[in-house]
Amino acid sequence: MKHFIEKYFSQLLLTAVLLILVIVLSCKTPYFFTWANCYNILDQTSIDIILALGMAFVISSGGIDLSIGSTMAFSGIVMAFAMKAGIPVWGSLAMGLPVGILVGACNGLLITGLNLSPLVITLGFMSIGRGMALILTKSSPIFGFPNTFKFLGSGHIGPINFPILLAAILVVISWVLLNMTKWGYYALALGGNDEAVRRAGVSVWQYRTSIYIFCGLLAAIAGMITIARLNSADPLAGWMVETDAIAAVVLGGASLNGGKGSIAGTVLACLVLGTLDNGLILLAIPSYYQKLLCGIVIILALVFTELRNRKESISVS
Amino acid sequence: MAEAEKKLFLQVRNLKKSYGHVEALRGVDLDVYTGEILAVVGDNGAGKSTLIKSLAGALVPDSGKIIVEGQTYEQLNPRQALDLGISTVYQDLSLVNCRDIATNVFLGREPLKYRLFIDKKKMVQDSIALFNQLKIHIPSIHALVGRLSGGQRQGVAVARAIKFGGKLLIFDEPTAAMGIQETAATLSLIKSLGKQGYAVIIISHNLHQVFSLAQRICIIRQGLVVDTVSTADITPNQVVSMITGAAQVPS
Numbered sequence: 432m433k434h435f436i437e438k439y440f441s442q443l444l445l446t447a448v449l450l451i452l453v454i455v456l457s458c459k460t461p462y463f464f465t466w467a468n469c470y471n472i473l474d475q476t477s478i479d480i481i482l483a484l485g486m487a488f489v490i491s492s493g494g495i496d497l498s499i500g501s502t503m504a505f506s507g508i509v510m511a512f513a514m515k516a517g518i519p520v521w522g523s524l525a526m527g528l529p530v531g532i533l534v535g536a537c538n539g540l541l542i543t544g545l546n547l548s549p550l551v552i553t554l555g556f557m558s559i560g561r562g563m564a565l566i567l568t569k570s571s572p573i574f575g576f577p578n579t580f581k582f583l584g585s586g587h588i589g590p591i592n593f594p595i596l597l598a599a600i601l602v603v604i605s606w607v608l609l610n611m612t613k614w615g616y617y618a619l620a621l622g623g624n625d626e627a628v629r630r631a632g633v634s635v636w637q638y639r640t641s642i643y644i645f646c647g648l649l650a651a652i653a654g655m656i657t658i659a660r661l662n663s664a665d666p667l668a669g670w671m672v673e674t675d676a677i678a679a680v681v682l683g684g685a686s687l688n689g690g691k692g693s694i695a696g697t698v699l700a701c702l703v704l705g706t707l708d709n710g711l712i713l714l715a716i717p718s719y720y721q722k723l724l725c726g727i728v729i730i731l732a733l734v735f736t737e738l739r740n741r742k743e744s745i746s747v748s
Numbered sequence: 749m750a751e752a753e754k755k756l757f758l759q760v761r762n763l764k765k766s767y768g769h770v771e772a773l774r775g776v777d778l779d780v781y782t783g784e785i786l787a788v789v790g791d792n793g794a795g796k797s798t799l800i801k802s803l804a805g806a807l808v809p810d811s812g813k814i815i816v817e818g819q820t821y822e823q824l825n826p827r828q829a830l831d832l833g834i835s836t837v838y839q840d841l842s843l844v845n846c847r848d849i850a851t852n853v854f855l856g857r858e859p860l861k862y863r864l865f866i867d868k869k870k871m872v873q874d875s876i877a878l879f880n881q882l883k884i885h886i887p888s889i890h891a892l893v894g895r896l897s898g899g900q901r902q903g904v905a906v907a908r909a910i911k912f913g914g915k916l917l918i919f920d921e922p923t924a925a926m927g928i929q930e931t932a933a934t935l936s937l938i939k940s941l942g943k944q945g946y947a948v949i950i951i952s953h954n955l956h957q958v959f960s961l962a963q964r965i966c967i968i969r970q971g972l973v974v975d976t977v978s979t980a981d982i983t984p985n986q987v988v989s990m991i992t993g994a995a996q997v998p999s
């Protein structure tokens with residue numbers, strides 16, 4: 432039992448926080464606990480979850496990716512241009528999604544090939560991606576897409592919509608990848624001791640690069656959903672989403688030093704942040720307070736998590 | 749062991765390696781035979797770990813040759829070395845502290861089911877059997893390696909090298925942090941490996957250990973081999989003076 436609590440501490444804590452939030456908000460406003468509102472939260476959170484999943488692998492492997500927000504915008508705009516040029520939806524996706532793969536590959540190859548800090552490289556691609564998006568659009572959004580494409584942003588499948596379904600599928604895939612495949616094992620091992628992984632005969636650069644590619648691809652998928660939902664490709668889409676994704680991953684029990692990471696924790700953290708956002712709107716707290724409060728919650732939780740990690744990392748890092 | 753039974757497994761010729769201005773290896777020659785335990789001794793900083801890391805493919809030497817079963821290599825990478833049958837217990841153990849014991853034992857060689865998913869059950873079972881066989885005591889196979897004591901960690905590194913065996917097993921100070929019992933178990937294990945026909949290299953500062961285990965001793969001093977002699981032909985005191993440079997014994 433003690434072992435269980437210790438192992439799943441972050442997940443249990445987040446579940447408790449989520450329950451408390453739900454109870455408190457349900458008492459405050461009856462509307463909160465209706466299907467319409469829960470659906471709303473899931474819908475809003477689905478993009479954050481998709482982004483955070485990629486970030487979970489990157490952070491577990493001891494890296495960081497600051498470029499996901501601009502990759503989102505950049506790949507979305509490539510899709511938008513393709514559709515505007517009359518290319519069918521599948522063709523446009525086949526052009527836009529590889530943008531994420533390409534940015535991820537550049538990130539990974541530069542980081543491993545030149546042994547440079549992921550912070551610096553992905554910060555660079557954060558600016559490059561945003562710059563490309565602004566240059567291509569001359570800084571004004573592109574709108575009006577075919578209905579088949581808009582389905583990807585808000586189309587209903589039974590009681591849920593496509594983004595929620597896609598996020599759920601990606602959560603399952605990510606969980607399996609992290610916990611049951613060599614790829615996930617090596618991601619965590621790389622974050623713990625990449626020299627040990629290299630000496631075990633594993634090609635470190637291939638695994639590291641593929642992790643950034645995965646993260647980039649998920650960012651492009653998030654970009655696709657965003658523009659399909661808004662029916663508009665904004666060069667400023669995904670502004671600052673990387674901070675939310677990083678926060679969710681760390682709240683979910685990962686260590687920024689690498690070697691630790693949890694898919695369940697990451698998803699729970701996204702749900703907590705999403706519910707908090709939603710609750711503040713329902714309580715009619717002005718939006719500028721929302722950002723402030725969210726920031727404080729994130730800092731408190733991060734400090735708490737990091738302190739806990741540090742206490743442990745005397746022996747485990 | 750009679751000369752005729754020995755088969756040359758690995759040769760090192762004129763191996764050199766510098767870290768910036770520090771010349772760690774200045775032209776090392778070494779012969780390693782199957783079925784023989786070779787001890788490498790020398791003071792701190794003599795270049796022992798640098799030498800065996802070159803054999804394990806963990807680092808790239810500046811020049812020289814490594815000849816494995818007749819095949820000449822300028823350098824090896826870890827994958828090649830493992831495929832040639834060279835397993836190593838590194839001095840720093842090369843473990844991932846934030847992962848559990850079984851995961852560390854199988855790092856890089858995870859068994860798969862359906863060709864995609866890691867067979868964790870098999871990893872755990874095999875690890876438990878391995879630790880029982882080696883008489884290495886660990887709290888739980890699921891414990892994180894970072895939570896283990898120094899000696900237990902060495903046990904994990906030794907277990908990993910034994911598990912995937914190969915032809916040459918290299919131990920860089922494998923018992924430095926171990927207790928009396930664990931040391932005895934590990935040493936008798938290493939001894940039996942030599943008898944089973946493995947080539948073994950052991951690095952140790954404990955000359956008593958070296959004399960009871962090894963058939964030959966290679967003495968390294970400041971990046972050069974002072975001499976490689978049969979343990980039968982030399983006394984511990986002579987070895988000490990060769991390590992410290994007080995005496996130069998002609999070969």
Ligand SMILES: Nc1ncnc2c1ncn2[C@@H]1O[C@H](COP(=O)(O)OP(=O)(O)OP(=O)(O)O)[C@@H](O)[C@H]1O
Binds near residue numbers: 767795796798839
């Ligand atoms: N990564 C490194 N960078 C710079 N210098 C190094 C490095 N590794 C080893 N050295 C230097 O190379 C020399 C040989 O080191 P090595 O680790 O091979 O010695 P050793 O014989 O294994 O010593 P010990 O008995 O202390 O383990 C030392 O002078 C050491 O300072």
Ligand SMILES: [Mg+2]
Binds near residue numbers: 796797798839920
């Ligand atoms: Mg050493």
